[in-house]
Each structure stands twice: as C-alpha cells, then as structure tokens.
Amino acid sequence: MVQERMILNGITGMVSPGEILAILGPSGSGKSTLLNALAGRLQGRGFTGTVVANNKKLSKQTSKRTGFVTQDDILYPHLTVRETLIFCSLLRLPKSLSKKEKTSVVESVISELGLKKCENTIIGNSFIRGVSGGERKRVNIAHEMLINPSLLILDEPTSGLDSTAAHRLVLTLGSLAQKGKTIVTSMHQPSSRVYQMFNSVLVLSEGRCLYFGKGSEAMAYFESVGFSLSFPMNPADFLLDLANGTYALIAVFVSAILDSYD
C-alpha cells in the first residue's frame, strides 16, 4: 500500500507584479513542492488547497503565461547559447509567428538576460568546456523568458554560484520584476545583499509557514516574539537557523539550566 505523507500544511501568501517573493527554508522543508503547487503541477497528485491568479483558479491559460525554471537543466551541451534559444523558440513560440519574428524574440531575450557576450559559446558539460555556471543559469531563465511569462517561478536559481554571480543574477530578476513580471523563487542561502532585494519572503520549516511578509520586517517580527540577535548577522542565516529549530533548542536548553538552579 502507498503510504501518504504531509509535505506542506497551511501555507498562505500572495505576490504581485513587480515583486520578488523568496521562498526560504532548509533542505527538505518543501520549497520545490510549494513552487510546483503554485505552478499547478500538483493537481490530482494529492494536492488540496487553492491557488488563484488574478482571483481566478489556475487554468491552461495561466499555465501558458507561467515560466518555470527547474533546479536541473536539460540543455544540449553541443549547441551554442544562441542556437539553444533559437531551437527552443522554434518549438515553443506560436506557429503564427514567422521564423524572423521568433529570431527577434531570441535577440531581445539574449540582451535582456545579459547573454550577448557568450551567445556563440557552446553550453558544454563536465567533459566539454562551455559557458560559466552563472551564464548557464541565465540561459535557463532565457529559455522561459522566450514565452514572455507574467509569472516566473525559479527553483534555486543561484545554487552553485559564487556570491557575486548570485547577486548579479538576482539583480537581473529584479530588473525583470521592474518590467512588470511577478517573480517567485526558492533560495537556499541568500547573502544579505541578495536578501535585501526580496520584496517579500516566505520561510518554510518542515512544510509549515514560519513567516510570510516583507523581507525588511522579518527581523523586527521575530524580535517582537522573543527571538533577537546577539550580534549582527545575515537575516537569511537567522531565518534559516530558526527554520532548522536551532534557536528553539537554545531556548529549551537555557530554560533547562534555569530550572536546575531553582
């Protein structure tokens, strides 16, 4: 018999055009599952709850306007960046567009994602040297940008990138948001300068929502409920420690010591 398991429970949140919502939480907390639910990819697979876009239930029409950048890519190592995007545009863009129009969509996405410098470099893999890790992530985003999505969902787009490349990538996401896109991204360990670019954050801990609100107000909220910092640190690290239960453990430990003095 198949055993059922609760992966997410009682999550509520919202995000508007022009904003970046970051889903934070430790490994296994349910970030990818939540992103899949938001994209309507869990329907009929034990998913209960409601996801609405512009006050309407998700439909085929909304899925067509949703771009989903997965954690693992499936790019052809021998194609160049430009060839990859042309190939994808020929497959994904409507038949009503001519080849010339599809190519011009590719041109604008290449410049929007800052890929001009490497457009003729092959993608590569672990055996054949190709684009850098950061450029590869951008190609994945470009892949989804070809369909001009209203909602762009990204699963750990900065994993494996150094802090500078991660910051640059999130700056690009910020510029897409400024053009009116709605961005929802999971992120494992954002630096403080990346964290301050999020409009709102949703912190998950074992499938439950620990915090949903403005990124800039998270620390004040946790301070108001008794979790304050003893020294300055990256808010994202603090939230991850909370989600991992580290602070709760410290609180229990301190109270146990106090009890032993009574």
Ligand SMILES: Nc1ncnc2c1ncn2[C@@H]1O[C@H](COP(=O)(O)OP(=O)(O)OP(=O)(O)O)[C@@H](O)[C@H]1O
């Ligand atoms: N189809 C499934 N069947 C059983 N368990 C699942 C399934 N999908 C996810 N899980 C479990 O649900 C939990 C959450 O998984 P999920 O991939 O959403 O976490 P995550 O926060 O994205 O993790 P990571 O940061 O490591 O990618 C994990 O314990 C995972 O093993």
